[in-house]
Amino acid sequence: xxxxxxxxxxxxGIAAALGILAQRFGPRMDTGRALREQHGHTTTWLKNxxxxxxxxxxxxxxxxxxxxxxxxxxxxIIPFGTGTSLExxxxxxxxxxxxxxxxxxxxxxVHPEDMDVVIEPGVTRKALNTHLRDTGLFFPIxxxxxxxxxxxxxxxxxxxxxxxxxxxxxxxxALKAVLPSGEVLQTATRxxxxxxxxxxxxxxVGSEGTLGLITELTLRLQGIPEAISxxxxxxxxxxxxxxxxxxxxQYGLPVARIELLDALTVRGVNAYSRLSLPETxxxxxxxxxxxxxxxxxAAAFGEIADEFGAGxxxxxxxxxxxxxxxxxxxxxxxxxLALRPGAKGISTDVCVPVSRLAxxxxxxxxxxxxxGFVAPVVGHVGDGNFHVLLLIDMDDTAEVARAENFVGWxxxxxxSMDGTCTGEHGIGQGKAPYLVRxxxxxxxxxxxxxxxxxxPYNILNPGKIGLPT
Amino acid sequence: xxxxxxxxxxxxGIAAALGILAQRFGPRMDTGRALREQHGHTTTWLKNxxxxxxxxxxxxxxxxxxxxxxxxxxxxIIPFGTGTSLExxxxxxxxxxxxxxxxxxxxxxVHPEDMDVVIEPGVTRKALNTHLRDTGLFFPIxxxxxxxxxxxxxxxxxxxxxxxxxxxxxxxxALKAVLPSGEVLQTATRxxxxxxxxxxxxxxVGSEGTLGLITELTLRLQGIPEAISxxxxxxxxxxxxxxxxxxxxQYGLPVARIELLDALTVRGVNAYSRLSLPETxxxxxxxxxxxxxxxxxAAAFGEIADEFGAGxxxxxxxxxxxxxxxxxxxxxxxxxLALRPGAKGISTDVCVPVSRLAxxxxxxxxxxxxxGFVAPVVGHVGDGNFHVLLLIDMDDTAEVARAENFVGWxxxxxxSMDGTCTGEHGIGQGKAPYLVRxxxxxxxxxxxxxxxxxxPYNILNPGKIGLPT
Numbered sequence: 044x045x046x047x048x049x050x051x052x053x054x055x056g057i058a059a060a061l062g063i064l065a066q067r068f069g070p071r072m073d074t075g076r077a078l079r080e081q082h083g084h085t086t087t088w089l090k091n092x093x094x095x096x097x098x099x100x101x102x103x104x105x106x107x108x109x110x111x112x113x114x115x116x117x118x119x120i121i122p123f124g125t126g127t128s129l130e131x132x133x134x135x136x137x138x139x140x141x142x143x144x145x146x147x148x149x150x151x152x153v154h155p156e157d158m159d160v161v162i163e164p165g166v167t168r169k170a171l172n173t174h175l176r177d178t179g180l181f182f183p184i185x186x187x188x189x190x191x192x193x194x195x196x197x198x199x200x201x202x203x204x205x206x207x208x209x210x211x212x213x214x215x216x217a218l219k220a221v222l223p224s225g226e227v228l229q230t231a232t233r234x235x236x237x238x239x240x241x242x243x244x245x246x247x248v249g250s251e252g253t254l255g256l257i258t259e260l261t262l263r264l265q266g267i268p269e270a271i272s273x274x275x276x277x278x279x280x281x282x283x284x285x286x287x288x289x290x291x292x293q294y295g296l297p298v299a300r301i302e303l304l305d306a307l308t309v310r311g312v313n314a315y316s317r318l319s320l321p322e323t324x325x326x327x328x329x330x331x332x333x334x335x336x337x338x339x340x341a342a343a344f345g346e347i348a349d350e351f352g353a354g355x356x357x358x359x360x361x362x363x364x365x366x367x368x369x370x371x372x373x374x375x376x377x378x379x380l381a382l383r384p385g386a387k388g389i390s391t392d393v394c395v396p397v398s399r400l401a402x403x404x405x406x407x408x409x410x411x412x413x414x415g416f417v418a419p420v421v422g423h424v425g426d427g428n429f430h431v432l433l434l435i436d437m438d439d440t441a442e443v444a445r446a447e448n449f450v451g452w453x454x455x456x457x458x459s460m461d462g463t464c465t466g467e468h469g470i471g472q473g474k475a476p477y478l479v480r481x482x483x484x485x486x487x488x489x490x491x492x493x494x495x496x497x498x499p500y501n502i503l504n505p506g507k508i509g510l511p512t
Numbered sequence: 513x514x515x516x517x518x519x520x521x522x523x524x525g526i527a528a529a530l531g532i533l534a535q536r537f538g539p540r541m542d543t544g545r546a547l548r549e550q551h552g553h554t555t556t557w558l559k560n561x562x563x564x565x566x567x568x569x570x571x572x573x574x575x576x577x578x579x580x581x582x583x584x585x586x587x588x589i590i591p592f593g594t595g596t597s598l599e600x601x602x603x604x605x606x607x608x609x610x611x612x613x614x615x616x617x618x619x620x621x622v623h624p625e626d627m628d629v630v631i632e633p634g635v636t637r638k639a640l641n642t643h644l645r646d647t648g649l650f651f652p653i654x655x656x657x658x659x660x661x662x663x664x665x666x667x668x669x670x671x672x673x674x675x676x677x678x679x680x681x682x683x684x685x686a687l688k689a690v691l692p693s694g695e696v697l698q699t700a701t702r703x704x705x706x707x708x709x710x711x712x713x714x715x716x717v718g719s720e721g722t723l724g725l726i727t728e729l730t731l732r733l734q735g736i737p738e739a740i741s742x743x744x745x746x747x748x749x750x751x752x753x754x755x756x757x758x759x760x761x762q763y764g765l766p767v768a769r770i771e772l773l774d775a776l777t778v779r780g781v782n783a784y785s786r787l788s789l790p791e792t793x794x795x796x797x798x799x800x801x802x803x804x805x806x807x808x809x810a811a812a813f814g815e816i817a818d819e820f821g822a823g824x825x826x827x828x829x830x831x832x833x834x835x836x837x838x839x840x841x842x843x844x845x846x847x848x849l850a851l852r853p854g855a856k857g858i859s860t861d862v863c864v865p866v867s868r869l870a871x872x873x874x875x876x877x878x879x880x881x882x883x884g885f886v887a888p889v890v891g892h893v894g895d896g897n898f899h900v901l902l903l904i905d906m907d908d909t910a911e912v913a914r915a916e917n918f919v920g921w922x923x924x925x926x927x928s929m930d931g932t933c934t935g936e937h938g939i940g941q942g943k944a945p946y947l948v949r950x951x952x953x954x955x956x957x958x959x960x961x962x963x964x965x966x967x968p969y970n971i972l973n974p975g976k977i978g979l980p981t
Contacts, residue, residue, distance in 0.1 A: 233931070486709070
C-alpha cells in the first residue's frame with residue numbers, strides 16, 4: 044500500500060454532522076465498517092481511507108441538505124458513484140461523509156429530436172444505453188467499468204471510441220451541481236453551442252468532486268450507426284502499428300475505435316481465450332457509418348496497414364464476426380491479469396502526441412523488461428493514450444515501491460514528450476505528484492485559487508488533484 | 513448608442529503606467545485618438561470607450577512586462593486581436609491599456625503527424641490556413657471575419673462548420689496566457705486527451721480576456737477532405753427546413769455545414785447578386801469525405817429534404833459549382849445590409865435546442881414584423897444557432913432603443929426554450945444583462961469567485977461578462 048498520509052480530522056465537527064445526518068436520514072446513513080471501506084478506495088494500490096459514514100440521498104434537495112450540514116460543521120464530503128475510479132478519488136484522507144449518489148438513478152428526460160438526455164448522476168452508462176435502445180440513439184463514452192455517469196463526468200472519463208466521439212468533456216452539454224454553499228449551480232442550457240460566460244460545464248467535468256456534487260447531467264447522444272465494420276491486423280512492431288494509426292488519421296478515415304494490444308497482451312489473450320493470434324502487436328479498428336461508407340473505410344484502412352507490413356488483415360460488418368475479431372480486446376484485462384495469477388493490476392494512463400506514441404510505448408516496454416515486471420500494454424492509440432498494466436504482488440512492499448517508481452518514470456517520460464500523466468483516469472491521489480511537473484506552478488496556483496474561491500473551507504473531497512490541504 | 517456607463521478611472525495609476533510604458537515601448541505605444549477609438553469598440557451599437565493607449569508587444573516576455581507595469585499601478589488591460597468581436601469586448605469602460613497582439617503573429621511549429629500547430633495569438637484564421645495549404649491540413653473554425661486566433665479563443669468563436677468540427681473549445685488543445693500576476697500559465701500539453709486537473713484550457717477559452725492574456729495557442733488541425741459535396745434546396749417554410757435539419761442529423765449524416773437563409777435574406781441575395789432563387793427559406797449543406805461517401809450523403813440528404821417538401825435540390829462536388837450554389841450564403845451579410853441602404857446591422861446570436869429552432873425563428877420573424885424592423889435571418893441550424901440581423905438607423909435613438917428591446921426579448925425567448933443568449937459571439941458588454949437570467953445567481957457567483965481568485969484587483973478587461981466591477 045502506497046502514498047498519501049491521512050490529513051488532520053475535525054473530530055468534533057464530524058461527530059456533530061454524524062448525529063444530525065443519522066437523525067435526518069435514518070437507515071439511509073450507514074456507518075458500518077465494510078460499507079465504509081468499500082466507499083474508501085479499493086481498486087488501486089492506494090491505502091484505503093474510509094469515510095466516517097455513507098449517506099444515500101434521493102434528490103438534489105437532499106444533497107443540498109447534506110452539504111449544508113457538513114458545511115456548517117466543516118466536515119469533508121466525498122461524492123461516490125460506483126467506486127470504479129483508479130486514482131483514489133473516493134478515499135477520505137481527512138474522514139468525513141461519503142455521499143453515495145447511486146440511488147439518484149432516474150432518467151429525467153429523453154429528447155430524441157435534440158439527441159440529448161437529462162439524467163441523475165447515479166445512472167450507469169450501460170443502464171442509459173439499455174434505456175435508449177429503442178430510440179436509435181446511444182451514449183458513446185465507454186470506460187472499462189459500468190461506471191456511473193456522474194462519476195464519469197467528475198473524472199472526465201473516456202475509453203475506446205474517444206477518437207471519434209470525444210471524452211466526457213465533449214459530451215456533457217450542461218450539469219447541475221450542489222456547491223459548498225448548498226446552492227445549486229446550473230452551468231449551461233441544452234443549447235448545443237454556447238459562449239455564455241466562463242465554461243463552468245467543463246470546469247466541473249474533471250474536477251473530481253472538489254468543486255461541487257453533480258446532481259444532474261444533460262448529455263449529448265449519437266445516432267446508432269447504420270453499419271459497423273470491424274477489422275484487425277497484426278504488425279511486426281509497435282512502431283509499424285503506430286505509423287499505421289498516424290496514416291489512418293491523417294488520411295481522414297473517420298475511425299470510431301483504434302486499439303493497440305502489444306505482443307504480451309496478445310499472448311495473454313491467446314492463453315486465456317484459446318486463440319491463435321500471431322503474438323505480435325495487434326490493431327483493432329471499427330468504423331461507423333453507412334454500409335458503403337464503412338466498407339470503403341475498412342478497405343482503405345487495409346491498404347494503409349499493408350504499407351506498414353501488416354498481416355492477417357480481416358474485416359467484417361457482421362455482428363458475430365465483429366465480436367470474434369474484437370474478442371482479444373474484450374478479454375484483454377482479465378487475460379492480462381491471468382499472465383501472473385494472484386497479482387493485482389496497477390494501471391498507468393499516459394497520453395502523448397501520436398507521433399511520440401511508438402517511442403513512448405517501446406521505452407515503457409524496455410523499462411518494464413529491465414525492471415523485471417510482467418506488464419502488458421493496451422492503448423487507445425488514435426488519441427495517443429495507453430495503459431501499461433503492472434502485474435504486482437501487493438504483499439511485496441519492495442515490488443510495490445518499484446511499481447511506484449515506474450509510474451513516476453513513465454509519467455515523466457510522457458511529460459517530456461509534451462504529453463500528460465493521465466489521459467482519462469484523472470489525478471485523484473495517485474497522480475498528484477506529477478501534475479505540477481506537467482503544468483508548472485502557475486497552473487497549480489490557478490487551480491488552487493479556483494478551489495479557494497468556490498470552496499473556501501475545503502470541504503469538498505479534500506486531498507485530491509494536488510490541491511492545498 | 514446604447515448601454516453601459518463608464519466605470520471609475522484610476523487616473524494616477526493610468527498616468528504612471530503610461531509614463532513607464534512610453535519609456536519602455538517607445539513608438540510601440542500609441543496614444544493617438546484615432547487608434548485608440550479604433551481599439552475601443554466600433555463594430556456594434558455599443559458606445560465607443562477607447563483605451564488610454566495601445567501597446568504592441570512582440571513576445572510573451574513583453575506581455576509579462578506590460579501586465580506587471582499595469583498590475584503595479586492597478587491599471588486595466590484590454591487584450592485586442594483584430595477588433596471584430598460584436599459585443600463590446602474591447603471597450604475600455606474604465607480606461608487603461610489596450611494590448612494589441614496583432615504583431616505576435618508567428619507560426620511557431622507545425623506538427624503534421626500530430627495534426628496540430630503552435631501559434632502566437634495574432635495569427636488570423638486565413639493566414640493560418642494559407643500557411644498550412646501544402647500540408648493537406650486545415651483549421652476549420654470560420655467566424656465571418658478574418659479574426660485573430662487569440663481573439664477567436666478568447667470569445668469561443670465558431671461559424672458555419674461547428675456542426676462537424678466543433679467550436680474553439682473543441683479545437684484548442686492547450687494555451688499559454690499571462691496571468692494578472694505576470695506569470696505565464698500553461699494550461700495543458702499537446703496530448704489529444706487529458707484528465708490532468710481542472711480544465712484550464714476551456715476555462716481560458718471564452719473568458720474574454722478577463723483571466724489572462726493568451727500569448728500562445730496549440731490548435732488541432734483537420735485533414736483537408738478528399739472530396740466536398742455541396743447542395744442547396746428551397747423549402748415552403750422555416751419549419752420544413754428545420755425538420756429537414758433534425759432528420760439529417762438524426763439519420764447520422766455527417767454534415768459539415770448546414771445553413772439556413774430565411775426568405776428575406778434570399779430576397780436580399782437575389783437583388784444583390786442578381787440571382788433568381790425562390791424567395792422562400794433556403795438550406796445550404798456541405799459534406800466532407802471520400803468521393804463515394806459525399807455522393808451518398810448528398811443523395812441521402814436530397815431524399816430527406818424531399819420528404820419535407822423541398823424544391824430545387826441541386827448537389828455538386830465541382831468547386832466552381834459549389835461556389836455558385838453557396839453564393840447566396842457568401843453574399844448574405846452584404847446583401848442583407850443592402851436591404852436597407854444606410855442602415856447598420858445589429859446581430860443577435862441566440863442558440864436553442866434544434867427541436868425549438870423553427871418555433872424560435874418563426875417567433876422572431878413575427879416579432880420583427882410586428883415591430884416594423886427589416887431583419888433578415890441566417891442560421892447555423894445544425895447547432896440551433898441563428899442570427900437575426902436588425903437593420904437599424906443608428907441616428908434614430910428611439911429605433912435603437914426598440915432594437916435593444918428586441919435583443920432582450922429574443923434572448924429571453926431563447927432562454928425560455930432552454931437555449932442561450934449567445935451561441936458564438938460571447939457576452940462582452942452587450943449580453944451582460946441576459947447572462948444572469950440564463951444561468952442564475954449561483955453561476956454568476958462562481959464566475960465572480962473564479963475572477964476574484966485569479967485577478968483580485970480586477971485589472972483584466974473589467975466590466976465584461978457581467979462580472980462585478
